[in-house]
Amino acid sequence: MPSGLVALLDDVSVIARAAAASLDDVGAGVAKAGTKAAGVVIDDAAVTPGYVTGFTPDRELPIIWKITKGSLRNKLLILLPIALLLSAFLPGAITPILMAGGLFLAFEGAEKVIEKLGGEKHGETLEDPIEDAVSFEKARVSGAVRTDLILSAEIMAIALNEVGDETLVARAVTLALVGVAITVAVYGAVALIVKMDDVGLHLTKKPGASAQALGRGLLKAMPVVLKLLGSVGTVAMLWVGGGIILHGLEELGVPGPAHVAHAVEHALAEATGPLGPVAGWLGYAFASAIVGLVLGAVVAVIVHLIAKARGKGH
Template sequence: MSASFFALLDDIAVLARAAAASIDDVVAGAAKASAKAAGVVIDDAAVSPQYVQGLTPKRELPVVWKITRGSLMNKAIIIVGIMLLSTWAPWIFPWLLLAGGTYLAYEGAEKVWHWIKPSHSGTAGVEQVVERTTTDEKQMVSSAVRTDLVLSIEIMLISLANIEASSWGIRLATLIVVGLLMTVAVYGTVALLIRMDDVGFWLIKKPARWLQSIGTGLVKAMPWVFKGLTVVGALAMLWVGGHILLVNLGEVGFAAPYDLVSSIVGAVSAPGIVTWLLDSSLSAVFGLAWGAVVMLVLALFARLRFKQPAARAS
């Protein structure tokens, strides 16, 4: 009887150690995958605040909550889809990641182009969003959730590609943790950022001079914070997109770009942070070049498309 009892305790201890090891694997995998998806997350956090512009302060947080719920639903559907694909058609992931990397590189290159050659079309979209959100909150939430869907697909694909665990259950648990962390990080940051102005104005009304100074600083700093997020987001998208493209081009049989970058980085004898910066910079340059080519192809396609009716008319 006692032997059976101690044997049961031993089995429980073994299961507990296995569970603890699994939790460690999930946490470690989630941390690594989240770091790799940072570029998309930063860009998501930079883009999202525009969807609450034009709303009254009382509606800002409820709208952010609605978008957050939509984001969680997006990630739930995406996780189910990619886990099924990982079982039945894992060969498709390099191609999906190439498509995702192309999207990131294109978005990043487009932002760089707007920095080089500013145009009124870059601000028109925000003005349209402001007009839309003041008249139709449901339409604005739907637009934000659709944008989140694209970015969430990228986050989950990047995360899955960086999970080293072979267990299906560990990969699933890691994706769930990553999805929750990313959603909280993005929309928690958005909620905090959009209320910083209110905090600043509240501090300005305080009698203490030092509180007024802090409040004034917050109000003046927020436009620069959003500009900084946009810059960091664009650079991060180029770096992450370029790295995804380099790695997955090698996966589908075109390894020359990745081998070239690896040989350049390997030839540099420097501390780890320097080689990491070099590798990231080269990935960003490749992403910028790839995105520029995509922009050129799309521009040529658009020009040919708009010329066709004129040619037929003549």
Template sequence: MSGLLALFDDVAAIAKLAASQLDDVAAQAGKAGTKAAGVVIDDAAVTPKYVTGLPAARELPIVWTIARASVFNKLVILLPAALLLQAFLPWMLTPLLMLGGAYLCFEGAEKVWHLIVPHKEHGPQQAQTLEAAHLEEKRVKGAIKTDFILSAEIMTISLAQLDIDVFWIQALALAAVAIAITALVYGAVALLVKADDLGLHLSAEGRLAATRSLGRGIVTSMPSVMGVIATVGTVAMLWVGGSILVHGLHDFGWHLPYEQIAHMADLAAGTLGTGHGLVSWAVTAGLDGIVGLASGLVLIPIVTRAIVPVSSWLFPEKA
């Protein structure tokens, strides 16, 4: 009898340990996913444009196709690659993270620049000149390529936030982040791309005047909603990208940007006297965003006048 009780004690201890480690997985996943918020918002803001101009019946199948490719890229390609880098080439994580941060700064600054100096859009012309099937294939390939870049940044940022060395917890935490973020992004995208259809249905078929009014409100508000999401995505990209660059430089020994931003945040919080944590975070995020915007504006001519032409010359079939 005593042996059976001892066995039960061991099972209970193992169960408690397993529960504790699952809590570690959840905690690590939550911490890792939070820092990737800027990329997530941008992903959700960018993706709906890939179904613009295509038949309404194809919108959700296209979103589902991109989402499946996103899960595959994150779990099968990027997660093992990230863990291998962490295990064998950990010194590469900071440079890769900074490279991704520079990409975010470039993307965010380019959007700001295009607001100042509008550029000609080619999407509607392509929608008119390409057959629907060909256009859909082209759009899906472009979306998957963009998602792969953003997913790589999400996984790298997430891995950098993990502060536990247990391999299987790292793997499960990254897998949880990958699945949760993909579900969040493409669930939101599916709602966004079908919101107009829902609004039109309610406005035409609603039995109550309030329902029909709600439908009309959804239809008329969607352009503004998409504009707000795009703006938030741009700001988040600049904030996260700038923060990554500042922390990366700090890790490499150039402490001035990091220390000056921390000093100014503490000074602002101390001056106001209330809400120290919130004020400190807001000032830090704002200054990181300024660093991100400045870095991105510097990168725009480098990318457009050097990297893109060289890439087109080396890979003419991709141009």
């Protein structure tokens, strides 16, 4: 009996050590995947405030919470199962699917550029009188969750690529942890950004002169920050969409466009010395954005021509 108990405890010890090693592997995978996906995370954080601003203060956090829940559904209930199934049974389909998502992002970004340049606006915007606030809010949340789905797909694909050699369970746990961590980080940052003016107003009512000065500074900075984020969000859609398409073409055996973008990156990196890494990244992002703008504009024109031919709006 004692020997049996010792043997059982020994087996438990072996299992515990194996579990601990698996958790270490998962933790390393999460850190690696999260780092690789950082660029897309920044894009996500830049795009989202544009869907939230313009509403009354009491609706801002509820809207962010709705988008956060939609983002978690995207990652955990839609993308995670699809990613695991594709990686197991049809890995070759991942790249074309990502490219389709990239083209959609490029289309949305190009459409915003066309509108900024004086093109026809499609759908109700914050500059227009809002006749049905509830319907408008639903439309904004739906648009944010739809865009989040594309960005989340890229994040999950990057994460999957980093843990592709792990077991199915390790891949699932890593993707789930990455999805939750990134969602909390992105929408926590968005909440801080959109409530910056409320914090500033609160500080202006404090008795201290320094607190009041900081509050006034936040209030003055808020419109500038939101305008900047709106522009960054549009550019982000273009460079992320274009980058996904360039990378996808390279994976499918058409490396020419990606090589041109990398040539721009290397040329700028070599010409700028200590600023090389930053300049090179900007060069590749610019080339990706141009690709996204051109392809997105083509899609936008086609979509709008079809809509007009059918006698419908956007």
